[in-house]
Amino acid sequence: MPTALIADDEPNLSAELASRLSRLWPELEIVGQPRNGIDALAELGAKRPDVAFLDIRMPGIDGLKLASLAPYVRVVFVTAYDEYAVQAFEASALDYLLKPISDERLQRCIAKLQRGGWTPPDAATLAAACEARETAPIRWLTVGLKDTTRLVSIDDVLYFQSTDKYTEVITAQQRHVIRTPLKELLPRLDAERFAQVHRGVIVAYAAIDRVERDLLGRLRIHLRGHTDVLPVSRAYVGLFKQM
Missing domain, CATH: 3.40.50.2300 (Response regulator)
Known part of the structure; x- marks a missing residue:
């Protein structure tokens, strides 16, 4: 039909x-x-x-x-x-x-x-x-809260972070929630613009201000114009091997 x-x-x-x-x-x-x-x-x-x-x-x-x-x-x-x-x-x-x-x-x-x-x-x-359809890079995300649906441009996303049941989408002004897990989201993101830096974090390269080592030698990502600091796990340290 x-x-x-x-x-x-x-x-x-x-x-x-x-x-x-x-x-x-x-x-x-x-x-x-x-x-x-x-x-x-x-x-x-x-x-x-x-x-x-x-x-x-x-x-x-x-x-x-x-x-x-x-x-x-x-x-x-x-x-x-x-x-x-x-x-x-x-x-x-x-x-x-x-x-x-x-x-x-x-x-x-x-x-x-x-x-x-x-x-x-x-x-x-x-x-x-x-x-x-499934491999085309994502350009927009639809996010919802109760009876309201909003459209978020992928250009506005600073990073994605997994939670217990959902994935948080963080922009400069807001935090949204989507149901798509990181492992399904990653293949749909432009690899030249986004990188997974932790099991639970994908970050936009353009959002990175600097990467620093703490006293224990662990890498931490500081975002441009945002207070959140993101961890880099050992599996992804190679992305910043010049440090």
Whole structure:
């Protein structure tokens, strides 16, 4: 069964589109209706729908940027603005629907999606797609607290630190929590920008101000503009062998 996500900051418009899709394409399952780009990115990653109907002007992340962050999803832009059409198709959009959308125009879009076929990919294609997705360097992290989801750029991260059940993401101003363990996170980080320096710590090279030895000869990392001091375990001393 094909699945779809509808992202629009106007809940009435989102509900209307969901209702019309249900009527014109009964087999389609709507798996989410987020109201901003940040929540939409989180749901796209978690639910992996076959197609995403994205408004272009949304709070948090606009639809064009969202499409670039989720290249594994077929995108149909749904907007009241015609000036983004060129950018939309440069982003590999499957279709570009201008509000208000007639049933005839929506039906043509559905036919285009259906012509793409919904048969499951063969094992080799699926494995290749999963490998590409899982090895691509992380650019953004979605972090949550209760009912709020935020987007953190990987450029803002000073270091990651494992806790009992979670991983802390530390930026200059805040500390966030994600569920991804360090051992799964490390392969997705750019090795030229991040290094593991301890079993429970990954640090951004750009965040390091200096590395000092304490009285016992142990290395300690001092961060630029931050009071935290990070340990370097023996297994990773070679990163700083010039000392």
